[in-house]
Amino acid sequence: MQQDPDLIVRSADELVGDLNPPQAEAVQYRGPALLIGAGAGSGKTRVLTRRIAYILSQGGAWPSQILAITFTNKAAAEMRERLSALIGPVAQRMWVSTFHSACVRILRRDGKAIGLDSGFSIYDTADCERLVKLIAADLNIDVKRYTPRAILSRISDYKNNLEDWRTKLREQAPDYRPGQRGYRIGNPGNAEALYAIVYAEYQHRLAAANAVDFDDLIGRTVELLRADPNVAAYYRHKFRFILVDEYQDTNHAQYVLVRELAGVDSPDGQQAWITVVGDSDQSIYAFRGADIRNIQDFEQDFPNAKTIMLEQNYRSTQTILDAANAVIANNEGRKPKKLWTALGKGAPITGYAADNAQQEAAWIAGEIARLHAEEGTAYSDMAIMYRANAQSRSLEEALINAGLPYQLVGGTRFYERREIKDAIAYLQAIVNSADDVNMRRILNVPKRGLGARAEAIVAGYAEANAIPFYGAIERLDQIGDVPTRTANQLRGFRDLMAGLRAFAADPANKPSDIVAEVLSKSGLLDEMKRSEDPQDASRVENLSQLQSVAAEFEQNTPDATLAGFLETTALVADSDQLPSEGEDSGKVTLMTLHTAKGLEYPVVFLTGMEQGTFPHSRAMEDASELAEERRLAYVGITRAKRRLYVTRAAVRAQWGQANEMMPSQFLDEIPDGLIDWKRREAGVERMRAGWQGGFGDDDDEFGGWGDDDFGGGTTFGGSAYGSSSSYGSGSRSSFGGSSYGSGSSYGSGSRSSYGSSYGSGSGSPGSSRRFGSGSSSRSYGSGSGGGSRSYGSRYGSSSGYGSGSSSRSGKVTTRRVTPKSSGSSTGGQASGAVKDNGLNxxxxxxxxxxxxxxxxxxxxxxxxxxxxxxxxxxxxxxxxxxxxxxxxxxxxxx
Structure with missing residues (x-):
């Protein structure tokens, strides 16, 4: 067989000479099924690309016979780039893409077999929510009780598990027919029936609009391969070698797709060679439907499968790897794997226990500033990671106050901005006039006198005649009782869309030309330029950027089309926003741990290491969820190359309440000798320990504590408590005239003063001061008498602070910060109050x-x-x- 002239053929030595033995074995393995268990930083992309090159150079395969699947556009681009360097320009013509991009190509070519026209639209989350809202309005569903987001989440679960809408409808609401008018759900409390009905109607309207959502790209491809034997045979003959990256992140639908493409269960027995690369210890997307069993059961699912483990890490120091190994070892049922490196022990992990989230953030900001100034660490080499998006607020405030540049990944994406969505909606409506969701979005954008009444008139006619929304506008003269002014405006909109469609149909006009025409003729740009709202100036810049993105797409894509451009915008992921490796953004990166998967930084700060924060409170009483949280901790730890920081807060505001947080159990699982604690206990924890044990000599206010016990080296009553001079993160919270903690209030960021006395008195508040913005007033001192004392002299009774009268927050992980009272104050405590039960x-x-x-x-x-x-x-x-x-x-x- 003659080789492709664009292919550079490599010798075996060229491909494996610089690999370690397990890597070389994985590259050269010949067999129908191979699992490469690639630990974090073990060079899996290198192994995957070398294996492809080996199959082509040494196995005699054609580039067109290879399908390589990744999870992000960024990973696909990196793999294509590496392959180009290895095997030449032929790599640009190979199928190296994400699951979704590969499925789009298949459906564009062969989707007609299941009723999909090649020009179908791909709905993003906002489009899907808009469609569900329209359905909810027609079916009289309470969207406060059943939110569009919750409904879509359930529909996504159905699709990820390949549960067909017809089956769900037959099981839950057999009397409903998709598309029927005037239907009212009999028992709105029957959630399963409601979900089944909306699912059926949702799919019906997607089909009518010649549209799919993100989950459909996988599910409908599986449907196609199962429904049409000729199409299935074509792709099984085409792809003789299938390689899947990040296999641990696949859901059931993706698992079935791989089997269908490979022909694992086909009667002719012709099966493609399958190579999957992944790490069960990094399976962290169960909430998206990822099924860890896909990788755990690979050897059972694919007969004669071989497993090769990659354990040598090329990213991190041994100290960081020892911590990761120690944490993940607590998960049961995993394949034994222990990462090691030749890079040396490296610096110890740095730990810090803050009094509250504001002080934690301020300390991190101070450390980033120090690393940059003293050690020359680039801002772009540092990343702050957290379990939940809500944690970013205090971190952002601290970085702003410290004047440090940062970028937040996972916020509002470029393509989700309102003005960009409006422009994209015009483009989608040009390509697919049956797309009702986008057509209805732009009907009155910018405002042209076509409000809700006009939309209802057109929608009613379209529904009555079973035609698309735009089809009704095209038949405007046949719609009765349309007010003259409304009719004129609708004709204007119809003429606008007809002109734009004609412009887009001209082969001489490229995507960037079409974008420019839409922005000009629609009035979108003019409206914003005339606006006096300063925000609209930045929106104009965003629209300009959209045109630039289209121009860039043209430069990188031969025969670029508008439909192709829209496809790329629909398949953008959060991680695609990140700078490429080696590119200096000049900014510290903030992101959730889920977003951080697959990335690496010389310096990483893992924040919020508390029970209830990380691990998340949901996981505290569920063994499988806790195992997933531990895998997430493993991912976070192994993002660090040289330096790892772990931080926690003793108090964190949740739902308007200041809650006492216990250290994360993941900190307990890291060997103590690996962590250099700059501050092992927060000041409030030492204070509580002192109260519980007594303060000692009357002449020693602090029972022998040293200056460092509060992190700042100063005392109560006139001088700083905490470390405000070091961290200076903004508004101050004053204890008896002194600054406390990081200079920001306990829990919520509001200014509060702790200068007045906190006394006793049978559990009644000694002062009206508050912790945070929403917690109730608490008394400090003894519970049944004793003199009222003020912070600035003595503490009242040593009976202390901590647990007695606090109310449970619903989980075993946190406690409201309230004083412990003795005597009569306990009589009225809430049932379920958290206290140490004395069990051993x-x-x-x-x-x-x-x-x-x-x-x-x-x-x-x-x-x-x-x-x-x-x-x-x-x-x-x-x-x-x-x-x-x-x-x-x-x-x-x-």
């Missing part, structure tokens, strides 16, 4: 029976001695397996 883990053994206030009878299946934070795992039968923090759990041993 040594008194519990596997097999012991217990009773829980909520879950009932259970059997102990595991105990973990972590000192004060000991945990027991209990099987409660029908209530499931729960992990309980022993000292807080409302349990009794039987």
């Amino acid at each position: 883990v040594a008194d519990f053994a596997v097999g012991d029976r217990i009773t829980h206030d909520t879950y009932g009878l259970g059997k102990v299946v595991e105990t973990q001695d972590k000192g004060r934070n000991s945990v027991i795992t209990v099987d409660f039968g029908s209530a499931g397996v729960k992990r309980l923090m022993l000292r807080l759990a409302p349990i009794e041993k039987l």
Whole structure:
């Protein structure tokens, strides 16, 4: 067979000579199914690209016979670039793409077999929500009770599991027919029936609009391959080698797609060679439908499969890897794997315990400034990672106050901005006039006197005649009782769209020309230029950027079309916003841990390392969710190349309340010798320990504590408490005239003063001062008498601060910050108040029976001695397996 002239043929030595033995074995393996268990930083992209080059150079395959699938456009572009360097320009013609891009190509070519015209639209999240709102209005669904986002989440679950709408409708609401008018859901409380009906109607309207959503790209491709044997045979004959990156992130639909393309279950027995690369320890997308069993069960799913583990890490220091290995080792049922490196031990991990989120953020900002000034670390080499988007607020404030440049990844994406969505909607409507969602979006954008009434008239005619919304506008003269002014405006809109469609149909006009024409003729640009709103100036810049993006697409794409440009905009992911490797953005990067997957930075700050924050509160009583959180911690740790920081806050504001947070169990799982604690305990924790143990000599206010105990080296009553002079993050919170913590209020950022006395008095508030913006007033001092004392002299009674009268926040992980009172103050405490129940883990053994206030009878299946934070795992039968923090759990041993 004659080789492709654009292919550079490489010798085996060229391809494997510089690889380690497991990498070389993986590149050269010959067999129908191979799993490469690639640990973090083990060079999986290098192995994958070398394997493709080996198959072409040494296996005699044609480039057209290879399908390489990744999860992001960025990963696909990197792989294509590496392949180009290895095998030449032929790489640009190969199928190296994301799952969704590959499916778009298949559906554009062959989708007619399942009723999809090649010019179909791809709806993004905003389009989908708009469609669900239209359906909800027609079916009289309460969108406050059943939000469009919740409905779409359920529909996405159905699609990821390949559950057909016809089956769901037959099971839940057999009397409903998609497209029928005047239907009212009989029992709106029957959520499953409601979801099934909306799912059916949603798919019906997508089909009518010749549109698909993101999940459909996978599901409808599977449908196509199963429905049309000729199409299936074509792709099975075409793709003889299928390679899938990040296999641990595949959902059920993607798993089935790979099997269908490979012909695993085809009767002719002709199966493609499958290579999957992944790491079960980095499976962190269960919330998106990813199924870890796909990679765990690979050897059972694909007969005669071979597994090769890559354990040598080329990214991180051994200290960082030791921490990651120690944490992930606590997950059960995983393939044994221990990362190691030849890069040396490296610096210890740096730990810091802050009093609150503001002080945590301010300390991080100070450390970033120090690293940049003293060690010359580029801002772009540093990243701050957190479990939830909400944590970014205090971090952003601290960076702004410190004058440090940063970029936030995962915020409002460029293509989700209103003005960009409007422009894209025009382009979608030009390409696909049956696209009702986008056509209705632009009907009155910019405002042209076509409001809700005009839209309702057109929509009613379209529905009555089973035609698209724009089809009704084209038949405007046949619609009765249209006010003259409305009719004139509709004719104007019809003429506008006809002119734009004609302009776009001219082959001489490129996508950037069409974008310019739309912005000009629609009036979008003029409206914003005339506006006096300063925000509209930046929106004009965004529209200009859209035209630039279209021009760039033309330069990089031979025979660029408008439909092709729209396809690229529809398939952009959050991670595609990030600078390329080696590109200096000049900014610190802030992102969630889920977004950070696949990235690496010389310096990483892992923040919010507290029970209830990370691991997330949802995971505290669910073993499988906790295992996923631990994998997320493993991902976070292994993003760091040289320096890793772990930080936590003793108090964090949640839902308007200041909650006391316990250290994350993941910190316990990292060997203590690996962490250099700059501050092991927060000031409030030391204060509480002092109250519980007594303050010692009357002449020593702090019971012998040194200046460093509050992180700033100063005292109460006239001088700084905490470290405001070091961190200076903004508004100050004053304790008796002194600054406390990071200079920002406890929990919420509002200014509050702690200068007045906090006394006693049978549990009634000693002062009206508040912690944070929403927590109730709390008394400090003893509960049943004793003199009222002020911060600035003495503390009142040593009975202290901490747990007695706090109310539970619903999980075992956090406590509201309230004082502990003695005596009569406990009489009115809320039921379920959190307090140390005095139980000792040594008194519990596997097999012991217990009773829980909520879950009932259970059997102990595991105990973990972590000192004060000991945990027991209990099987409660029908209530499931729960992990309980022993000292807080409302349990009794039987």
